[in-house]
């Protein structure tokens with residue numbers, strides 16, 4: 001439990017200010033921008049302090065088991081019901097679920113870096129979202145989409161609320177300030193942010209342009225994986241997740257965009273959604289710096305399964321078979337003896353979408369570039385390219401630091417469908433399969 005903290009008024013925060021946070025994953029936090037704004041000893045007093053309106057935001061069913069139960073009490077200047085009617089908002093490239101995709105070829109797929117806005121194009125975070133691959137269905141609360149965002153403009157007096165899924169934001173280029181109902185988060189490449197389903201937020205750019213990836217998770221919320229024989233420490237440690245402190249801004253008009261059932265809607269309302277003066281609870285956006293990930297690997301021989309790199313997992317109803325695992329490939333030492341150290345050639349029942357934040361990925365030294373992506377769907381063969389195979393099968397096996405690199409994977413039990421944008425938008429690497437063409441039959445039998 002964190003002590004109440006005060007925060008700067010939203011309007012006083014600027015890009016140069018370093019923000020204050022509260023630490024922990026799904027802790028019971030409490031925070032007030034104005035001392036005394038949080039009710040004491042009850043959630044909904046007859047009149048809340050300072051005549052704020054209590055509002056409950058649930059992230060789980062009321063009766064979900066205690067370990068899964070997520071909710072936050074917001075104390076706001078006006079409740080979220082003070083709004084205005086919504087009309088359709090055109091976002092044809094932000095498609096949803098398997099239904100928004102095209103045919104699934106049985107080939108491995110790879111994309112060159114997705115292009116940022118060019119020339120006169122001016123896209124904010126919402127306008128710059130493109131679905132690359134997706135599975136499942138938000139109405140069934142299963143599956144996920146891998147999106148990219150490509151933007152060169154901050155959202156101004158415009159906010160987004162996504163009822164279809166939580167959003168795991170993985171910046172690749174350019175820092176972001178996330179202005180949320182619960183307060184502010186700054187994230188830069190190497191860090192990630194997790195925005196719970198239903199939280200209203202807007203995105204400001206630290207620099208002229210920003211690109212990154214998003215896992216739009218329609219299924220069970222992400223949580224830390226069990227550690228099993230690893231024990232009580234390791235991988236992503238709870239204290240390295242940082243939640244915002246309460247902050248609110250002066251009254252002003254807003255356009256609010258809501259995504260629900262795969263469709264986007266917007267309105268014009270006279271009131272800001274960023275009017276929460278205090279809150280307490282365990283449903284909150286968080287950020288996490290992947291540099292804090294305690295990486296585990298083999299110190300004897302063989303290449304372990306990448307599940308040792310799981311940062312967060314969204315379980316499905318089959319134990320051990322995730323709706324989505326968020327896995328990173330961070331800087332680390334390779335020390336295995338008599339071992340082919342990069343990933344093995346494999347065909348996986350799970351489906352693998354990968355992206356690269358910076359550097360090189362050891363299985364694909366060329367062709368898989370920061371800001372690009374790859375898709376190896378269920379049972380589609382893949383593994384190191386010819387160059388990586390030749391280097392790793394002949395090198396002297398001294399301890400080796402894989403440095404200056406950060407790749408990640410969204411791994412799902414559900415097969416992904418690529419979108420029309422992915423297949424025809426110009427970024428598809430039509431020569432991908434050639435990277436394995438040099439693997440000769442070298443059998444010496």
Ligand SMILES: O=C(O)Cc1cc(O)ccc1O
Pocket residue numbers: 304305306342343344346348352363376382383409
């Ligand atoms: O295919 C990939 O590059 C991801 C991956 C990495 C690894 O170390 C083992 C299996 C796996 O799918």
Ligand SMILES: [Fe+2]
Pocket residue numbers: 346348352376382
């Ligand atoms: Fe793989």
